[in-house]
Amino acid sequence: MNQPCNSMEPRVMDDDMLKLAVGDQGPQEEAGQLAKQEGILFKDVLSLQLDFRNILRIDNLWQFENLRKLQLDNNIIEKIEGLENLAHLVWLDLSFNNIETIEGLDTLVNLEDLSLFNNRISKIDSLDALVKLQVLSLGNNRIDNMMNIIYLRRFKCLRTLSLSRNPISEAEDYKMFICAYLPDLMYLDYRRIDDHTKKLAEAKHQYSIDELKHQENLMQAQLEDEQAQREELEKHKSLSAIREELELPNIEKMILECSADISELFDALMTLEMQLVEQLEETINMFERNIVDMVGLFIENVQSLMAQCRDLENHHHEKLLEISISTLEKIVEGDLDEDLPNDLRALFVDKDTIVNAVGASHDIHLLKIDNREDELVTRINSWCTRLIDRIHKDEIMRNRKRVKEINQYIDHMQSELDNLECGDILD
Structure with a gap:
């Protein structure tokens, strides 16, 4: 689950890195065209790839006010921060980092897809602002309490959830519990949940679900x-x-x-x-x-x-x-x-x-x-x-x-x- 040691020194997200990342997106991309013809206008960039750059801390993204997609996977990031100005963000990938706590997402009210796969997270919380969240990937973390699933009931748009390779995925009642407590979920660990499984889960946990609804x-x-x-x-x-x-x-x-x-x-x-x-x-x-x-x-x-x-x-x-x-x-x-x-x-x-x-x-x-x-x-x-x-x-x-x-x-x-x-x- 921890990131392997990298011979490169930890890097800072400065303007030079961001300009290079925008330019590397290619002349076919709108951002690349702007970079070559008019200079880099960060406010017009819609997609940004910053993976595999040994980034330790998220910073200097305040200029990307219209960003829709941000890729920060496979770095050494330890804390979710510096995203408060990205209110239009729809897709965020923070997988394969060293994050221990979910935080710093309060302004991302339009986020639909969030990946925190392969980190060090032990608790699901601090996602209340993500009212449009549809896809949540938390596989290969340290989540060990099934009560975390109940927290996810508030996300009415959530349709896809990944929790494989967490301690809770080893529980005997793992799939039935999630299907019962998240009845609108369509995919669990990237496998479709059939109607028969949903009915069995609902029947098995009916009393607890009724009490929780009350x-x-x-x-x-x-x-x-x-x-x-x-x-x-x-x-x-x-x-x-x-x-x-x-x-x-x-x-x-x-x-x-x-x-x-x-x-x-x-x-x-x-x-x-x-x-x-x-x-x-x-x-x-x-x-x-x-x-x-x-x-x-x-x-x-x-x-x-x-x-x-x-x-x-x-x-x-x-x-x-x-x-x-x-x-x-x-x-x-x-x-x-x-x-x-x-x-x-x-x-x-x-x-x-x-x-x-x-x-x-x-x-x-x-x-x-x-x-x-x-x-x-x-x-x-x-x-x-x-x-x-x-x-x-x-x-x-x-x-x-x-x-x-x-x-x-x-x-x-x-x-x-x-x-x-x-x-x-x-x-």
Whole structure:
């Protein structure tokens, strides 16, 4: 994953390098024509190739304000920087470098194709501004947490994703997890995702996806509420400015401040609730793993005990059959000293009758052991499933109830404040 040592010294992106790169694009290219005929006009360059130049730091690109395509692969770049003026960039290749953190992309709002293949990246983040992103290549990095996939759900245009040769690609549920959590994805690791795979992934992770969608809806509702609160606050601020010009009483200013405080209180309460949701989710998941492990251990113990019961029954059967045949021989020879009950003596007719009777008893005992084992395993698995489902449902209901309580409380406070404001104005 690390770049091989290069005998060349690290180079700086200065004007000479950039002029040479533009000129090297050839007379057939528009940039090359400009370079030969009129001199280099960096603002007119649409495509720039700077690969295999041993570049250590991105710099001096501010003049390429209309650049659409930038190729910086196979260098020794350690940090993404110097791209803030490339707002029109559509295609960016930073593969085969030494980048550890995704950053410096906040202004690239038109970027559609981003390649960070073969770097040292361990976390997917700081891509929020790339609302048009369609292709993302992060193969051969150090990403090891599947939760990074959930972050990518916000990119509605993303259709192609490459994560091969990362630690997470070795996970057993790698493909199914990504297909479930990114349902609009068409290509994974440059292979098309068929509809059958998407349906299987959705069915496998349906419960988790439903819960995640619920949380996303809550967060969206929170954002919408915050936006509404901000708009309301702006209205109050405008009203405050007008009232100040009209020299309104101080009570009106206090009312506006209270309205802002209510908005801040709402944000604080919702933030605390979201933090609580995350903490409880982590606790519930840990409990689920522990209880599943305990149930698995219980089942192993049950199966071990039942295996011992079968061994005892087999030993009992062998001993009983041996005693029965010995008793039959004594009866035939007239050497039996004990008096047998009539119903028991009726079985000692011949060897086949004895063997069949003892075998039937043995089969019944084994069947009872098997049925008991199945009953115990089924009941413990059913109990575990019901317990986990109930915990998840209880947490969802708790969260919904709490969000409703917060909204009702904030609405009540705002209503009280509005009524107070109206009363003061009438006075």
